[in-house]
Amino acid sequence: MRLDGIHHISCITGDAPGNLEFYTGVLGLRLVAKTVNQDDPYVYHLFYADESGSPGADLTFFEYPGALQGRAGAGMVYRITFRVRSYDALGFWERRLADHAIATTRHEDRVRFDDPEGLGLELVAVQSPDAPLVAWHPEIPAEVALCGFDAVRAYGGRVASTGRLLEEVMGATSPTEYRWELTGSARHGTIAYDAPPTLPGRAGAGTVHHIAWATEPADHERWLERLHRGGVSSTPIIDRYYFRSIYFREPSGVLFELATKGPGFTVDLPLERLGRELVLPPMLASRRVEIEARLTPLRDPRADW
Ligand code: ZN
Numbered sequence: 001m002r003l004d005g006i007h008h009i010s011c012i013t014g015d016a017p018g019n020l021e022f023y024t025g026v027l028g029l030r031l032v033a034k035t036v037n038q039d040d041p042y043v044y045h046l047f048y049a050d051e052s053g054s055p056g057a058d059l060t061f062f063e064y065p066g067a068l069q070g071r072a073g074a075g076m077v078y079r080i081t082f083r084v085r086s087y088d089a090l091g092f093w094e095r096r097l098a099d100h101a102i103a104t105t106r107h108e109d110r111v112r113f114d115d116p117e118g119l120g121l122e123l124v125a126v127q128s129p130d131a132p133l134v135a136w137h138p139e140i141p142a143e144v145a146l147c148g149f150d151a152v153r154a155y156g157g158r159v160a161s162t163g164r165l166l167e168e169v170m171g172a173t174s175p176t177e178y179r180w181e182l183t184g185s186a187r188h189g190t191i192a193y194d195a196p197p198t199l200p201g202r203a204g205a206g207t208v209h210h211i212a213w214a215t216e217p218a219d220h221e222r223w224l225e226r227l228h229r230g231g232v233s234s235t236p237i238i239d240r241y242y243f244r245s246i247y248f249r250e251p252s253g254v255l256f257e258l259a260t261k262g263p264g265f266t267v268d269l270p271l272e273r274l275g276r277e278l279v280l281p282p283m284l285a286s287r288r289v290e291i292e293a294r295l296t297p298l299r300d301p302r303a304d305w
Contacts (some may be wrong), residue, residue: 001222002171004184005130006149007214007243007259008047008058009080011119014067014205016044016296022116023048024301026100028137028145029059031275031301032265033242037062041284042294047242050133050148053265053274055214055243056187057133057148062209065296069118073201074157075253077191077208079112079120081151085132087125089144096140117206124150130187138305149189152211154254155201156193161251166191169230170213182213189213193252212245212257220244223258241281242267276300 013019023029032053037043044063047053059080072078084090090111097104097113104113109125123146133148156162159178166172172180179192191211203209215223220237224246227234234248243259250256265274278295280288 001216001219001226002184003182003189003258004214004216004261005056005182005187005189006152007055007212007257007261008060009077009149009152009211010060010062010209012067012070012203012205012207012209013046013061013063013117014065014069015117016046016061016063016065016298018116019061019063020046020298020301023059023061024137026096026102028135028140029057030135032058033279034275034277034298035241035279035281036284036291036295038240038281038284041280041287041291044295044298047265047275049265050135052133052271054133054148055259055261055264056130056189057135057146059149063296064205067205070204070207071199071202072120072155072197072207073199074155074196075249076201076203077152077154077211077254079122079153080149080208081110081122081124081153083126083128083130083132083147083150084123084145085125085127085143085147090123090125092141092144093123115206119206119208120153126150128188148187151190151192152208153192153194154252155196156252157196158251159193162193162254165230165232165250169226169232184214185216187214191254210247210255210257212259214261215258217244217260217262220246220258220260227258276302 029048032049033047047060050057111123134145166180181190246258
């Protein structure tokens with residue numbers, strides 16, 4: 001039983017229209033699902049990914065309209081790294097982001113920048129054995145497009161205990177100090193920890209809420225058993241409609257989720273219509289009119305393509 005890299009990463013935005021514009025319009029991801037937070041249905045849950053909505057490329061945002069900007073601190077992920085395929089791609093992104101008034105810094109094989117709400121992002125040029133997970137965008141050639149997640153960096157606190165959980169329960173390897181890799185049948189994903197800043201973290205716009213690792217659907221219940229045998233207290237298995245989830249907090253404080261690789265976003269819409277209409281889980285379907293009236297109107301990013 002192995003965890004198949006990063007499944008999705010969920011973050012917070014205070015500005016859904018600006019968030020949609022940046023991740024689809026500038027970075028070229030596809031909006032693959034526009035739904036609501038199951039635990040708070042007046043809050044959007046937006047899912048961006050590759051063309052097929054694959055685990056491994058799925059960046060999600062909860063919208064709390066007008067939320068104050070947060071700040072990453074101990075126990076929080078502070079940077080998300082996407083793969084690109086070449087140094088040429090890094091050059092493309094340096095130019096494109098500059099054209100959109102986004103400041104970047106170059107570090108050899110990496111380009112770093114922040115999203116409009118301060119969320120740390122990074123592109124790394126790597127030759128990965130993992131399939132490139134690419135979305136189509138008219139201004140972004142496929143050979144330079146984002147290819148899915150490579151890694152996250154977090155601020156630690158109790159990294160020795162976090163490492164034991166990652167290695168002994170979750171099956172991670174540690175190629176270098178404070179860095180762990182989770183490798184399954186299809187993908188590789190890495191989490192690295194740095195010493196936390198002095199200021200405490202504050203959840204808010206531009207911060208990461210949790211990171212999900214991918215499981216084979218058939219293994220999910222055995223993962224729950226393995227966590228409990230390893231002394232980890234977790235939620236039960238929760239049906240998130242697109243996948244099933246188990247949540248637990250690792251010792252440094254980062255909220256982890258184990259999410260099944262299926263059934264995925266085509267459970268309710270055909271592939272070509274993903275993201276083009278508000279989808280509500282069955283338990284909320286009867287409240288559609290009331291819920292839609294309270295959500296921020298969002299344009300369909302592909303309406304005029
Ligand atoms: Zn999640």
